[in-house]
Amino acid sequence: MDKKVYVTGIGIISAIGDNVAETLASFNSLESGVGQLEHIASRHRGEIPVAEVKASNEKLTSMAGFSSDYKNTRTALLGIIAAKEAVKSAGITNIREFRTGLISATSVGGMGMTENLWMDYLDTTKSGDWLRYIESHECGDSTEAIADSIGVKDFLSTISTACSSSANSIMLGARMIKQGLLDRVIVGGTDSLSKFTINGFNTLMILDREHCKPFDGQRKGLNLGEGAGFIVIESEAAAKGKEILCELTGYGNANDAYHQTASSPDGAGAYLAMEKAFSVSGLKPADISYINAHGTGTEINDLSEGTALDRMFDKKVPMISSTKPFTGHTLGACGGIEAVFSILAIQHNMVYPSLNHVHPMPELSFTPVKELKKNQQIDHVLSNSFGFGGNTSALIFSRKK
Amino acid sequence: MEAYIRGVGIISPQKTFDTEEFLPEVVEYSNNSLRCIEPSYKDFLNPTLARRMGRVIKMGIAASSACFKDSGIAMPDAIMTGTALGCLEDTEKFLLAIIENDEQFLTPTSFVQSTHNTVSAQIALQLKCMNYNFTYVHKGYSFESSVLDGLMTIAEGNGKNILVGGHDEMTDKYYRVCDRVNYWKKEMTPTLQLINSKTDGSVAGEGAAFFMLSAEASDKDYAKLRSLKFIYKPESQQEIEGRIGEMLAEKGLTANDIDLVIYGINGDARYDGIYNQLKDSYFKNSTAAYFKHLCGEYQTSGSFAMWLAARILKSQSIPPSVLIGENKHASIKNVLIYNCFMGTDHAAFLLSQC
Numbered sequence: 001m002d003k004k005v006y007v008t009g010i011g012i013i014s015a016i017g018d019n020v021a022e023t024l025a026s027f028n029s030l031e032s033g034v035g036q037l038e039h040i041a042s043r044h045r046g047e048i049p050v051a052e053v054k055a056s057n058e059k060l061t062s063m064a065g066f067s068s069d070y071k072n073t074r075t076a077l078l079g080i081i082a083a084k085e086a087v088k089s090a091g092i093t094n095i096r097e098f099r100t101g102l103i104s105a106t107s108v109g110g111m112g113m114t115e116n117l118w119m120d121y122l123d124t125t126k127s128g129d130w131l132r133y134i135e136s137h138e139c140g141d142s143t144e145a146i147a148d149s150i151g152v153k154d155f156l157s158t159i160s161t162a163c164s165s166s167a168n169s170i171m172l173g174a175r176m177i178k179q180g181l182l183d184r185v186i187v188g189g190t191d192s193l194s195k196f197t198i199n200g201f202n203t204l205m206i207l208d209r210e211h212c213k214p215f216d217g218q219r220k221g222l223n224l225g226e227g228a229g230f231i232v233i234e235s236e237a238a239a240k241g242k243e244i245l246c247e248l249t250g251y252g253n254a255n256d257a258y259h260q261t262a263s264s265p266d267g268a269g270a271y272l273a274m275e276k277a278f279s280v281s282g283l284k285p286a287d288i289s290y291i292n293a294h295g296t297g298t299e300i301n302d303l304s305e306g307t308a309l310d311r312m313f314d315k316k317v318p319m320i321s322s323t324k325p326f327t328g329h330t331l332g333a334c335g336g337i338e339a340v341f342s343i344l345a346i347q348h349n350m351v352y353p354s355l356n357h358v359h360p361m362p363e364l365s366f367t368p369v370k371e372l373k374k375n376q377q378i379d380h381v382l383s384n385s386f387g388f389g390g391n392t393s394a395l396i397f398s399r400k401k
Numbered sequence: 402m403e404a405y406i407r408g409v410g411i412i413s414p415q416k417t418f419d420t421e422e423f424l425p426e427v428v429e430y431s432n433n434s435l436r437c438i439e440p441s442y443k444d445f446l447n448p449t450l451a452r453r454m455g456r457v458i459k460m461g462i463a464a465s466s467a468c469f470k471d472s473g474i475a476m477p478d479a480i481m482t483g484t485a486l487g488c489l490e491d492t493e494k495f496l497l498a499i500i501e502n503d504e505q506f507l508t509p510t511s512f513v514q515s516t517h518n519t520v521s522a523q524i525a526l527q528l529k530c531m532n533y534n535f536t537y538v539h540k541g542y543s544f545e546s547s548v549l550d551g552l553m554t555i556a557e558g559n560g561k562n563i564l565v566g567g568h569d570e571m572t573d574k575y576y577r578v579c580d581r582v583n584y585w586k587k588e589m590t591p592t593l594q595l596i597n598s599k600t601d602g603s604v605a606g607e608g609a610a611f612f613m614l615s616a617e618a619s620d621k622d623y624a625k626l627r628s629l630k631f632i633y634k635p636e637s638q639q640e641i642e643g644r645i646g647e648m649l650a651e652k653g654l655t656a657n658d659i660d661l662v663i664y665g666i667n668g669d670a671r672y673d674g675i676y677n678q679l680k681d682s683y684f685k686n687s688t689a690a691y692f693k694h695l696c697g698e699y700q701t702s703g704s705f706a707m708w709l710a711a712r713i714l715k716s717q718s719i720p721p722s723v724l725i726g727e728n729k730h731a732s733i734k735n736v737l738i739y740n741c742f743m744g745t746d747h748a749a750f751l752l753s754q755c
Binding site for chain 2 (some may be wrong): 024031042043044106107108109111115116118121122124131132134135138139140141143144147148153154155156157158159160161168172175178179181199200202203204253254255256257258259260261268269272274275386387389390391
């Protein structure tokens, strides 16, 4: 199938910025978003570093364009902010002009509220307008809030495949355009930090007590983060006459089928996802200029991903970095956020450094890029996202020919 | 985008699992919360593993296993499931542990199993299936998204046999939580009287239903799935009828060609008017049926309806317990399902006899 899928807009909010411009500024000044927890009353505050979006929920509500009467979860608010920026950047003024869909992704949905209100929900002697948050618990509720805020009506769906969720929403949107089911789709994902995920990952003993260091021989785990990243993808017909940021040329999804949480040591699922993405794009590994790795900083992921990359690229791995030391691991949002980074890399011919990397991994042939690199020729970017449940996904973004 | 339904597997509040009979009797519930009649899991899971798993994971594994057996397809080319609430029991367990122990002394099992994609992942793990694997979590579009993806995968030529399904579980606590936002009836309503209810709210349900969608016809087929449309927050009855009309026209059909319509009537006075208007005007010549008195209201209830439609088309018989009024048709060629969750996520399915 030779139908093209063009990227015409991007929107992002994470610990390194509330929008695309702030994000680029943080990359330029090498400013990581990892710090101490402020917005969640957790006993792990001060002990487990996280990459939190700086704004409070009140501030986010106003940034999302609502008055203080509007009540929604942090997950929904982050999503609305990023999706609105993406729609604006695509120059869309009439959302109904084409058949338009929204496909979002999240891992915990409204859990950030549920965990604070759960006991009150169960206590029928207590009541208040906070009961509204009951319905916001479901993952799909944040998607509907985003859709309603930008006026999307033709199609919506939500994906949750753990940390590969939003790479999959981008893939689904591209497939729907190619099948002629939609003309344009706003795709990506959103996740807010919660005690639920912080404690969950903590029980798995994969949270680094310092800043994470992906692909380092002495890596100790990941830092959690929060945020949202959305991109606007359009068919050739819908994108006609518009500024095209790049083309989404490849996507692949597979399952590692090895363990509920751990990746296989040889990265078989990761390899398959990349292989499929190459097959869809018609590109060869040698065409890739930069890899935005999943690179969480855990013992298992980086070995599994690195091994798969060495095999895929025959030990000639191009420039590669993990941007998670900047944003933390934003779980269901990371595929969307890193898609934005991949697109910006092509637009600005730049490669982001993998912060905190010191020691090469003896098992791998490559080390990640350590400095911000500018004036690079970046034509094709591979972006990997892997998750619990063996879910593996890979996307390829390409400069428009 | 069309596919043959080659096999089914379903666990529901009715006797639908491990039986050749098609709804031989109705199990009635009077406590406003219908729970699944679960099989013994020892044929599907090793007991140690089963003990640690939440109910919905076990139901998902057993129902999908039944679907593999029924379809004769041991290894699907893709797996996509829908669940609005994910693994609720495990989610609550971990959440409560965090609250009660002030974030201390936690163990990972329930967290690991709480992620929404656990069922799809466990199916893949059990089969060692490394193919495409997706989990949809969009309220009343969770199951519908999995079906759409299945149809699309076949249309793309990326697979011939695709496992799709929907699964959601209800818990005592979550029932109480949803009751606070008026999901359920305040008065206890026996399920066989649900359709006559004039009050707000419905009765809670749950279930796990899987389908093998196939690109090619076989002698096992239940029905042909011909179309699926999402109608999000329709602004008027005209909009609903217009979208259904377009859907039928794409297949060269009109309302008069639809022999049976299966409605998501759930006894909720706030939303049943949508179905009744369709029944009494747009589809006035079609036979009418409903199903939520059998499975309760839940986000992935469309999967129960699709099973019902598939069985009716294959057996060419409509169980009396689902009929509204009389059966006006000697043979059933085309079935339309119209379902919505809480008035927002509307969907229409079109299935035809093979």
